[in-house]
Amino acid sequence: MTALSRRSFLTSVAGVGAAALLGRPAFAAPTGPGEFLCTSTFGAAWATVKDGRVVSLRPWEKDPHPSPLLDGVLDSLYSPTRIRYPMVRRAYLEKGPGAAPETRGTDDFVRVPWEKALDLVAAEIKRCQDQYGPWSIYTGTYGWGHFGRIANPQSALKRLMNLVGGSVVSSSNYSKAGIEAIMPHVVGSIDAEGPQTSHRSIIDNTDFIVFWACDPLKTNRISASIPDHGEWTWFEEMKKANKKALFIDPVKTESCKVLGGEWLPVRPQSDTALALALAHTLLTEKLHDVKFLAEYTTGFEPFADYLLGKPDGVAKSADWAAPMTEIPADTIRDLARRLVKGRTMLVSGWSPQRQHHGEQFPWAFVTLAAMVGQIGLPGGGHSQLYHLYNGGTEVADAPSLGGSLQIGKRKEIKPWPKEKGTTIIPCARVVDMLMNPGKEYDHQGKKFVYPDVRMTYWVGGNPFAHHQDRNRMIAAWRKFETFVVQDFQWTASARFADIVLPAAHWCERNDIETFGLHARKAIMGMKKMVEPMAEARDDYDIFVELATRLGVEPEFSEGKTTGDRVREVYDAAFEQAKAKKIEMPDFATFWNGSCVVEFPVKDKAAKRAKYAQFREDPLLNPLPTPSGRIEIYSKTIEKFGYDDCPPHPTWLEPLEWLGQKDKTHPMHLASNHPISRMHSQFNGTRLRESYAIAGREPCWISAQDAAARGIKTGDVVRVFNGRGQCL
Ligand SMILES: Nc1nc2c(c(=O)[nH]1)N[C@H]1C(S)=C(S)[C@@H](COP(=O)(O)OP(=O)(O)OC[C@H]3O[C@@H](n4cnc5c(=O)[nH]c(N)nc54)[C@H](O)[C@@H]3O)O[C@H]1N2
Numbered sequence: 001m002t003a004l005s006r007r008s009f010l011t012s013v014a015g016v017g018a019a020a021l022l023g024r025p026a027f028a029a030p031t032g033p034g035e036f037l038c039t040s041t042f043g044a045a046w047a048t049v050k051d052g053r054v055v056s057l058r059p060w061e062k063d064p065h066p067s068p069l070l071d072g073v074l075d076s077l078y079s080p081t082r083i084r085y086p087m088v089r090r091a092y093l094e095k096g097p098g099a100a101p102e103t104r105g106t107d108d109f110v111r112v113p114w115e116k117a118l119d120l121v122a123a124e125i126k127r128c129q130d131q132y133g134p135w136s137i138y139t140g141t142y143g144w145g146h147f148g149r150i151a152n153p154q155s156a157l158k159r160l161m162n163l164v165g166g167s168v169v170s171s172s173n174y175s176k177a178g179i180e181a182i183m184p185h186v187v188g189s190i191d192a193e194g195p196q197t198s199h200r201s202i203i204d205n206t207d208f209i210v211f212w213a214c215d216p217l218k219t220n221r222i223s224a225s226i227p228d229h230g231e232w233t234w235f236e237e238m239k240k241a242n243k244k245a246l247f248i249d250p251v252k253t254e255s256c257k258v259l260g261g262e263w264l265p266v267r268p269q270s271d272t273a274l275a276l277a278l279a280h281t282l283l284t285e286k287l288h289d290v291k292f293l294a295e296y297t298t299g300f301e302p303f304a305d306y307l308l309g310k311p312d313g314v315a316k317s318a319d320w321a322a323p324m325t326e327i328p329a330d331t332i333r334d335l336a337r338r339l340v341k342g343r344t345m346l347v348s349g350w351s352p353q354r355q356h357h358g359e360q361f362p363w364a365f366v367t368l369a370a371m372v373g374q375i376g377l378p379g380g381g382h383s384q385l386y387h388l389y390n391g392g393t394e395v396a397d398a399p400s401l402g403g404s405l406q407i408g409k410r411k412e413i414k415p416w417p418k419e420k421g422t423t424i425i426p427c428a429r430v431v432d433m434l435m436n437p438g439k440e441y442d443h444q445g446k447k448f449v450y451p452d453v454r455m456t457y458w459v460g461g462n463p464f465a466h467h468q469d470r471n472r473m474i475a476a477w478r479k480f481e482t483f484v485v486q487d488f489q490w491t492a493s494a495r496f497a498d499i500v501l502p503a504a505h506w507c508e509r510n511d512i513e514t515f516g517l518h519a520r521k522a523i524m525g526m527k528k529m530v531e532p533m534a535e536a537r538d539d540y541d542i543f544v545e546l547a548t549r550l551g552v553e554p555e556f557s558e559g560k561t562t563g564d565r566v567r568e569v570y571d572a573a574f575e576q577a578k579a580k581k582i583e584m585p586d587f588a589t590f591w592n593g594s595c596v597v598e599f600p601v602k603d604k605a606a607k608r609a610k611y612a613q614f615r616e617d618p619l620l621n622p623l624p625t626p627s628g629r630i631e632i633y634s635k636t637i638e639k640f641g642y643d644d645c646p647p648h649p650t651w652l653e654p655l656e657w658l659g660q661k662d663k664t665h666p667m668h669l670a671s672n673h674p675i676s677r678m679h680s681q682f683n684g685t686r687l688r689e690s691y692a693i694a695g696r697e698p699c700w701i702s703a704q705d706a707a708a709r710g711i712k713t714g715d716v717v718r719v720f721n722g723r724g725q726c727l
């Protein structure tokens, strides 16, 4: 890309602040041919724009391994599923809030002018706030429609709601809610966040690496910032160094194949039993690190008693776990011995903690690592974050990039009495909340009350694709009198909505992001390349319009356009860089030039080993747990008195798994994260041709199970249980 080729796009950055807020783009759209930086959750690329249309993309030349997912970007921009106009469900338009909720999903939609749609949404927010109170509005869970430091429409929605009295919000996520619930009690932090032991440290020191329910080459394809794809460099170096690797997974994954690793297939949902059996072998063969356990952990004794079966008469031995995991007892014992032969890195993904009793696996996993005794050593210990954001990647010497739109505090227009329910619910409880208004529930040792919500506004998320048990959900959803969806494409959720607002695609707006959430190798500007399709609008501008109608526009926008906010975020990074003596061009040069500022990789963090300081001196650098140590037994959890979460890692039989007595359904469906999509995004793109079977989602089945049922590759199969079915 040359500076010349984008000349036609150049606008005066200086004039931005003075102009009116809406009706005028902060930065003009391109008027002629040119190449623009196109960044997203899927990667960085150069886009060619001709006659107001993006015609091609080529990966940014410094992406070490561009993801094939980039092929979906243009198809998603020009997809026939784009929402073009504001739409309202017919019954809702004719009869108002709460009209015939049972026809959601089948009723037709009526196109309305923006003014009408915004008036309807604003009036409903006001009606709910005035008539019932802030606890009657639920602002949805998160969702992967939050790319960019400025756009984040979920923050914008919450900011707006806070200015008009508040709303019920959600906590945590579907990604690692089990880890987030349990790890603070065990290691005093979420653990699966922030920098991990470096890839370099593994390459230089590790003898044996175990990937447990973890496929880094698949899941690192995307990121919350621009993915840096450093996982490929890591894997290539591990391959060169001939690292011994083992993959514990029901599926032989991409990562396993590329690395030429050993594959240990395990029965789904039995991982805690496997971890306990490995711990049992270490204990009974006296292979566990007694010194590490004594110095750095608390509560090993009651856990050891449990492993030996003292309280319940059941030893958690390899023989006990073999039929549960479908892994031979000798293989389990042998694996335990291999864990302590040399330097071992235990790596887990997130699927086991997304299952029933999801707290138990990460707790057992960290306990196992503690028994191996290498936590805090170079290339040893454990990590729960090598499969996303590249937690071990090399790091550039760069300023950090902030956000500019703060959620802010709830403005107390109406007091929120306790009996009206909680202000925040764990995200996966949305259906329970709808079904049980006023009912008490337990969370982290405390009692909360479900609020009585009547309206929900969902932006940048697709709950009808991401929540469990759709039929129960559809029934519960009828309680909502109003369901607003703001997205750029018709999703399953949009089809169920009352009011649908068309948002701009990320190629149609200004924003800024970093290349590599941890790597921070560059700051990249995202210039609006083309005008929003049909009547779609930038999320931010939609919220500004609503803020105007709700009388809080000045507080909401602070008089700033997205362009102003991009500059603000850049300037803050610029100041930081100056203090650190890192060179950066000023904003005008950046934005009117290539839109890329790269930072040199000095990798001061190359030798980083997570928990090294704690290991060095546990008294001076204690963990933020009550004991300052790794809590294998938690007195805090003991006090909760939960029978579904005992005070140490425990095997609790899942409600549904292949080991259960009821054999009505002999197979187990695991709905993994898709390799060629981002959840429901890119469904209708050309990527689908690479995996669909007769136009449908593929389903993998083991060769034996398939043969026993006469199923061949390419067949369409019906997958069903008591709750639903699919082809
Ligand atoms: N069966 C099963 N279910 C799962 C999972 C699983 O593994 N199996 N995984 C779970 C996990 S970990 C997660 S994180 C969730 C993910 O659930 P979601 O985040 O809800 O899934 P996405 O399909 O990525 O939905 C993001 C939506 O945001 C929209 N969007 C993108 N950019 C923008 C934008 O700029 N503005 C607006 N307004 N909208 C935008 C997209 O079009 C898309 O509809 O799913 C969970 N559900």
Ligand SMILES: Nc1nc2c(c(=O)[nH]1)N[C@H]1C(S)=C(S)[C@@H](COP(=O)(O)OP(=O)(O)OC[C@H]3O[C@@H](n4cnc5c(=O)[nH]c(N)nc54)[C@H](O)[C@@H]3O)O[C@H]1N2
Pocket (backbone or CB within 6 Å): 174, 175, 176, 212, 213, 214, 215, 218, 219, 220, 221, 222, 248, 249, 250, 251, 253, 266, 267, 268, 269, 270, 271, 349, 350, 351, 352, 387, 388, 670, 671, 672, 673, 674, 675, 676, 677, 678, 679
């Ligand atoms: N390409 C792509 N990448 C993504 C996403 C995407 O949609 N597409 N989504 C992103 C998001 S939001 C998240 S939270 C992360 C999710 O990251 P993860 O939760 O780690 O991803 P999954 O694919 O659900 O599961 C990882 C592996 O666990 C295996 N597995 C499933 N069940 C079991 C089990 O019971 N035991 C064992 N041992 N293994 C099991 C699967 O076969 C898979 O190989 O991925 C992120 N990355």
Ligand SMILES: [Mo]
Pocket (backbone or CB within 6 Å): 173, 174, 175, 176
């Ligand atoms: Mo996730």
